[in-house]
Amino acid sequence: MTINLFDDSSWETLRPLTFTRPVADLRIGILTIAEKWAKHLNADFGFQTQDYLSVKYPAKKNPSLFINGSICPDQALVDTISQLKDGEVLIKGDILIAHHNDPADFKAVTFNKEIQYTRDFVRITYPENIFTNNPAEIRKDFELLTRGRTSAKISITNQLLGDDIFFEEGAKAECSVLNSGYGPIYVGKNAEIWEGSLIRGSFALCENSSIKMGAKIYSGTTIGPNSRAGGEINNSVIWGNSAKGHDGYLGNSVLGEWCNIGADTNNSNLKNNYAEVKLYDYENKKMRNTNLQFCGLIMADHAKSGINTMFNTGTIVGVSANIFGGGLPPNHIADFSWGGADGFENYKLDKMFETTEKVFGRKNVIFNDTEKEILTKVYELTAAHRNF
Secondary structure, three states: EEEEEEEEEEEEHHOEEEEEEHHHEEEEEEEEEHHHHHHHHEEEEEEOOOOHHHOOOOOOOOOEEEEOEEEEOOOHHHHHHHHOOOOOOEEEEEEEEEOOOOOOOOOOOOEEEEEEOOOOEEEEEOOHHHHHHHHHHHHHHHHHOOOOOOOOOOOOEEEEEEEEEEEEEEEEEOOOOOOOOOEEEEEOOEEEEOOOOEEEOOOEOOOOOOOOOOEOOOOOOOOOOOOEEEEEOOOEEEOOOOEOOOOOEEEEEEEEEOEEOOOOEOOOEOOOOOOOOOEEEEEOOEEEEEEEEEEOOOEOOEEEEOOOOOOOEEEEEEOOOOOOOOOOOOOEEEEOOEEEEEEEEEOOHHHEEEEEEEHHHHHOOOOHHHHHHHHHHHHHHHHHHOOO
């Protein structure tokens, strides 16, 4: 089966996280949304996304199924979508969930019959939906990935609590406490938990990533592939190729790819007056109420923070922002900003490219023209948000 995962209006409301990717490429739980659908349906997948992203994230030709990339699968939804026939479309209210077209006859999308879906499902429409739904998505992905399989051997130097702990081939942990009594713990291929770490599930450490010595990791946390994490982390998602390797607190937060958090960087996830947290909204260019009491840091791809940076409750950091210095920077730090609480200036594109090439090189990844063209487009799209 071949599927395309399409962006809807969620792509706009999820900015700045989606400036550099389709919605279905968001990581939540253990897998990205696209990987979840591919695993459930045993399918090859592509994306229907913004034109400037389509070179890196191309669509598949003549797919049989089109699925909304903001929706996370569950078994009931998978079963319903699998039964769609040519020309049928699955909807709930004004949300287009999926539609089926015969690839042999495909010329244009045509809907012959609407089917109303009556069950609830998880849909990611705002950045905070990622960490709030992450504990449940870890559980779902854990079942999907480990069903009928046996964990690799886990060293006897660890203290294991509960039965829902799974290590992939090459995964390692020594002298740590792993408590799956509150949710499953998944450790990906060649990932490593260093000595003295305290981890409470639900928790996922993805392929080739590591947890540094003495880390304290709380429920609902995912560390994506090729990343390093340490300090204190609670209910947060780090997508991949990023580093939060030092002491400091990260809570109720999302970090994109290629981010780096300086030593002793901390974020607030609860206001002093316990009021509901607001986040900057790119579409309306003003603050939006999340209706959450706990909401921390939302950091887009390629952003960096220097040593001892302090982020206030409900801070949005744009693509390629670079923050440093004392004091509390504003709750919205524009894309391609350079500075801190004392003020910002434009982070020039050529200087940003110089840094990114070095960052990619450390992981033996080429910073190619496709990546440069995407970032150039984002730089242009976000110019109106840089008021300095």
